[in-house]
Amino acid sequence: MPRRNPVAPPTRHACPHQVTEGSRTGERYPPVRERYPELVAELVRLLRDEGEPELAVAVRDVPYHGACDCGDDFCRSIRTAGRPGRGPYGEGHRCVPLRPDQGMLNLDVVHGRIAFIEILDRPPLR
Numbered sequence: 001m002p003r004r005n006p007v008a009p010p011t012r013h014a015c016p017h018q019v020t021e022g023s024r025t026g027e028r029y030p031p032v033r034e035r036y037p038e039l040v041a042e043l044v045r046l047l048r049d050e051g052e053p054e055l056a057v058a059v060r061d062v063p064y065h066g067a068c069d070c071g072d073d074f075c076r077s078i079r080t081a082g083r084p085g086r087g088p089y090g091e092g093h094r095c096v097p098l099r100p101d102q103g104m105l106n107l108d109v110v111h112g113r114i115a116f117i118e119i120l121d122r123p124p125l126r
């Protein structure tokens with residue numbers, strides 16, 4: 001019986017459960033789409049309406065970093081990047097207001113990346 005080579009060969013594929021992305025803590029964030037498919041479908045549609053096809057593609061893969069913790073009853077906002085810290089985002093930031101049928105939806109985009117989805121005056125997300 002041949003002995004197993006004690007040196008493991010380099011593996012070609014990484015286990016998807018071990019993938020870490022963009023986080024110092026090594027935490028992995030699921031896409032917002034997995035949690036709120038209807039919201040993301042709506043955002044895609046609204047972004048196309050606004051003439052933002054690149055963001056309409058990007059929003060499908062934004063990571064869910066957690067709910068906004070401002071504590072306001074009417075706020076259902078979602079963080080999709082690390083915390084900006086207190087105060088404004090600064091250079092490279094722009095706000096993209098959308099026109100949903102209900103309430104308010106705005107995206108905070110920092111250097112082309114969606115950092116925050118502002119969701120106000122809307123029913124709880126499903």
Ligand SMILES: [Zn+2]
Binds near residue numbers: 068071
């Ligand atoms: Zn909030």
